[in-house]
Amino acid sequence: AQSVTQLGSHVSVSEGALVLLRCNYSSSVPPYLFWYVQYPNQGLQLLLKYTTGATLVKGINGFEAEFKKSETSFHLTKPSAHMSDAAEYFCAVSKGDDKIIFGKGTRLHILP
Amino acid sequence: DGGITQSPKYLFRKEGQNVTLSCEQNLNHDAMYWYRQDPGQGLRLIYYSQIVNDFQKGDIAEGYSVSREKKESFPLTVTSAQKNPTAFYLCATRQGTAGNTIYFGEGSWLTVV
Numbered sequence: 312a313q314s315v316t317q318l319g320s321h322v323s324v325s326e327g328a329l330v331l332l333r334c335n336y337s338s339s340v341p342p343y344l345f346w347y348v349q350y351p352n353q354g355l356q357l358l359l360k361y362t363t364g365a366t367l368v369k370g371i372n373g374f375e376a377e378f379k380k381s382e383t384s385f386h387l388t389k390p391s392a393h394m395s396d397a398a399e400y401f402c403a404v405s406k407g408d409d410k411i412i413f414g415k416g417t418r419l420h421i422l423p
Numbered sequence: 424d425g426g427i428t429q430s431p432k433y434l435f436r437k438e439g440q441n442v443t444l445s446c447e448q449n450l451n452h453d454a455m456y457w458y459r460q461d462p463g464q465g466l467r468l469i470y471y472s473q474i475v476n477d478f479q480k481g482d483i484a485e486g487y488s489v490s491r492e493k494k495e496s497f498p499l500t501v502t503s504a505q506k507n508p509t510a511f512y513l514c515a516t517r518q519g520t521a522g523n524t525i526y527f528g529e530g531s532w533l534t535v536v
Contacts, residue, residue, distance in 0.1 A: 320463060343522040354427075354513055354527030355466075362522040401465065403525075409454055409473055409517075410481070411525055415465035 315404050317414035325422045330374075330389040332417050334402030337383060344385040345403040345411070346376055355401060361385065372396070397421045426450065427528035429514050434533050436501070436508065444499045444531045446514035455497035456515040456525065459483060466513065472497055501533060509535050 318333040336342060343362050347355040359370025366378040376387045385402060402414040430445045446455065454473050458466040468481030472491040486505025491497055501508045514528040 345524075347527075352530070352532075354515075354529045356527070357524050360522075360524060405522070409471060409479075410468060411456075412468075413458075413466040415463060 315402050315412055315414035317400075317402050317417050319417055320415065321418045321420065323420040323422055324392045326394055327391050330387070330392045330396065330419065332387040332400050332402075332419065334376075334385045334387065334414060335383055336385065336402075336404045338404060338406050343405040344376075344378060345405075346370065346374070346385070346387050347401045347403060347413075348372075349399045349401065349416075351398075358387070358400075392419075392421050394421050394423070427514060427516055427526060429512075429528035429531050432529070432531060434531060435536050436533060438535055439503045441500055441502050442533065444501070444512055444514075444533070446497045446499065446528060447495055448497075448514075448516045449495060450516055450518070450526065451494070452516035452518040452526070453494070454517040455491070456517070457481075457487075457489065457497070457499045458513045458515065460511040460513060460530075469499065469512075508533055 314337050316335045345360045346358040348358050349355045358374050359368045361368050361378045369375045374389045399416045399418045401416045403411050405411045427448045436442045456471040457469040460466050467483050469487050470489040472478035478489050478491050488500045512531045515525045517525045
């Protein structure tokens with residue numbers, strides 16, 4: 312069965328510092344991978360996704376993620392954190408059927 | 424305005440009552456999903472539907488029921504059999520194949536009082 316592990320339920324970074332949110336997946340076949348962001352009391356919004364092709368994926372708001380098959384990872388990064396990046400982030404995986412499995416989420420805190 | 428509409432945003436239920444959460448979409452997407460969100464547990468799949476008049480159980484279907492009589496609508500009923508229904512419920516849709524983006528509504532808060 313496929314699964315998603317997000318390391319760290321809470322991550323704090325200073326404004327202007329590098330953001331790194333970790334995601335590892337398990338899947339028996341090449342997966343489709345997603346990162347979503349959720350602001351309080353709202354639904355989830357897609358940041359970026361990997362389907363095929365280039366392993367470095369660029370998304371909205373300056374975020375990017377790299378698919379590393381050998382490490383079964385899809386970590387999310389942003390070079391310089393902004394206060395508006397404070398939110399909860401979810402990694403998700405789909406292996407080609409209609410089910411999408413989400414990780415437990417990482418809450419990102421931005422320190423002034 | 425296009426998108427996914429969930430209603431109500433906030434709902435209070437007495438123990439022993441059934442309640443129905445509405446999800447309507449005008450994106451013309453085939454697949455629709457219901458997720459439950461609890462703090463620290465991420466999103467867990469309750470039910471999903473790929474076509475009208477067909478749906479499948481997700482990982483936590485017990486105590487819930489759904490219907491898909493129209494493409495645009497996928498209501499979720501939380502029955503009295505659901506022992507801990509207080510949560511944030513999210514409806515989502517997707518068009519086409521599994522690699523496509525899944526889109527979310529704004530969610531509904533259900534509280535048992």
